[in-house]
Amino acid sequence: MPPTLPPQKRKAILKDIKASRDGNGKSRNQIGRDHGVSVSTVSKIAVREGLGDAFDRSRTEAATRAVVIDSRARREQLRNDLLDDAQRLRQRLWAPHEAYISTPQGAEKVVLPLPPLPDARAAVTAIGICIDKSLRLEQFDTTDNATEAKSMLTSLSEALGIAARSLDGEQPEGSEADAE
Numbered sequence: 001m002p003p004t005l006p007p008q009k010r011k012a013i014l015k016d017i018k019a020s021r022d023g024n025g026k027s028r029n030q031i032g033r034d035h036g037v038s039v040s041t042v043s044k045i046a047v048r049e050g051l052g053d054a055f056d057r058s059r060t061e062a063a064t065r066a067v068v069i070d071s072r073a074r075r076e077q078l079r080n081d082l083l084d085d086a087q088r089l090r091q092r093l094w095a096p097h098e099a100y101i102s103t104p105q106g107a108e109k110v111v112l113p114l115p116p117l118p119d120a121r122a123a124v125t126a127i128g129i130c131i132d133k134s135l136r137l138e139q140f141d142t143t144d145n146a147t148e149a150k151s152m153l154t155s156l157s158e159a160l161g162i163a164a165r166s167l168d169g170e171q172p173e174g175s176e177a178d179a180e
Contacts, residue, residue: 009035010045017046021054028055072141079137086130093123 005013013035019025028046032039046054097115100107114120 005037005041009037013037013042013045014049014051017042017049017051017054021051075137075141079134082130082134082137086127086134089123089127089130093120093127 013031016025016031016034020027020031025031026034028039028042032042035042043055046052092115094114097112097119099110099112099116101110102108115123
């Protein structure tokens, strides 16, 4: 049987556990490392003192989900902004263009019906980049959902197959009849 912990060490561990429970402390593993005890010792002290929920991560999980949702919303807003930018650039592409030319009397402002070709080419490139990046952001969020949907559809397909076989009078795979 391992030796009992000195009261001072136990008190220090308990103090760290309470701080962790309040959301201001260390992880269970860090407490164990800091005090030179195993993680299970930290857990046992927490349970004995009625602090078994000190390392409950449900709040952390909820906060993480909220951050993921917020990030997805920000990406969606950015995606929409990029499409708006592409639209504004496209409007400028077909709008009259002010330019200054050098004349013997000095600089003179002229209005061209369209931007010069190098400017138009730069605008088309910028439009393409905005659209491409918008599509990449959309793909990023769609890929995650597609994986989840595929998993759900696979499970549903398996369940429907079992149901169909049982309706036809067959024993589902893995049932007691298979064991005979």
